[in-house]
Amino acid sequence: MPLNIEDLRKARQALAQFRSAALSPHHERYSFPFFAGSYFAYRKVDVERVAAVARAISGNPSYLDVGCGYGDFLKRVREFLPNAEGIEKDGRIFYELGIEKPADIRIADAHWIDSRYDLMFVGWMEPGQDFRDPVARSTDVIITTLDQGISLAAEFDGHGFSRVAWWRTPSWEDVNIEIMNRHYTKMPDGRRAELAKMRGTHNLWYVYSRPQKVGIVKEALKKQLEIEPAGRYDFESELDECGYGYLQKLENPSAPEPMWQVQFS
Numbered sequence: 001m002p003l004n005i006e007d008l009r010k011a012r013q014a015l016a017q018f019r020s021a022a023l024s025p026h027h028e029r030y031s032f033p034f035f036a037g038s039y040f041a042y043r044k045v046d047v048e049r050v051a052a053v054a055r056a057i058s059g060n061p062s063y064l065d066v067g068c069g070y071g072d073f074l075k076r077v078r079e080f081l082p083n084a085e086g087i088e089k090d091g092r093i094f095y096e097l098g099i100e101k102p103a104d105i106r107i108a109d110a111h112w113i114d115s116r117y118d119l120m121f122v123g124w125m126e127p128g129q130d131f132r133d134p135v136a137r138s139t140d141v142i143i144t145t146l147d148q149g150i151s152l153a154a155e156f157d158g159h160g161f162s163r164v165a166w167w168r169t170p171s172w173e174d175v176n177i178e179i180m181n182r183h184y185t186k187m188p189d190g191r192r193a194e195l196a197k198m199r200g201t202h203n204l205w206y207v208y209s210r211p212q213k214v215g216i217v218k219e220a221l222k223k224q225l226e227i228e229p230a231g232r233y234d235f236e237s238e239l240d241e242c243g244y245g246y247l248q249k250l251e252n253p254s255a256p257e258p259m260w261q262v263q264f265s
């Protein structure tokens with residue numbers, strides 16, 4: 001479904017209002033993910049894993065973030081892969097809202113991707129979008145994040161790719177619910193603690209490769225795991241506080257694996 005610019009304008013006003021009373025400068029990235037963060041919650045380890053895989057494919061890797069929005073994740077990736085680029089279909093999110101478009105984001109539809117990339121990243125696509133064919137044609141390695149049960153067209157197994165590894169992190173919504181319960185809703189402490197036990201974590205990261213590169217990708221991830229966590233972003237404190245710690249396990253049986261723990265296929 002195309003973005004509704006009028007809704008985005010209203011959301012921006014709501015963001016300005018939220019900002020004026022926010023209890024932390026980091027809350028907005030989980031409450032207004034399109035403008036201030038990303039739909040998937042990430043840590044520096046996620047960026048480093050993606051960069052490590054790209055570097056294993058090429059010494060000077062080409063990288064495309066498909067449907068990158070305003071490019072929050074892309075900006076972090078560019079700290080490691082300076083040539084990384086994004087593609088975003090809807091130029092109105094910049095031009096009609098008076099937001100400067102970064103030079104590394106190209107306004108185009110993913111269906112018309114015309115180059116090959118060492119690694120393509122597809123982060124949390126809304127239901128109904130399916131550009132697996134053009135993405136699969138344009139790379140040998142894909143990393144995708146999807147919201148469990150919502151983003152259905154993000155799996156590349158049927159497109160000549162093997163899933164090499166996966167891990168789980170919270171979606172923006174998982175974190176936002178916790179932030180709202182903890183900081184912006186009046187309720188007894190006991191109730192809050194009860195609700196926290198039910199917290200879920202619905203974002204899955206899938207690493208796909210063409211069969212001939214599976215070994216390289218797996219090795220790169222294994223090597224990366226030996227040295228992490230090497231660093232962190234300041235906003236990770238919100239994840240820790242909300243009970244979404246690195247390698248923490250939730251009580252909720254719907255998420256049995258510790259978050260951020262890489263599972264090899």
Ligand SMILES: C[S@@+](CC[C@H](N)C(=O)[O-])C[C@H]1O[C@@H](n2cnc3c(N)ncnc32)[C@H](O)[C@@H]1O
Pocket residue numbers: 003033034037038039040066067068069070087088089090108109110111122123124125126129131
């Ligand atoms: C749910 S947002 C996710 C943005 C960002 N990847 C994230 O996770 O925060 C999806 C974005 O993909 C863009 N998009 C949807 N279909 C696209 C297509 N065919 N080609 C390029 N971008 C597309 C939308 O305009 C929107 O900005």
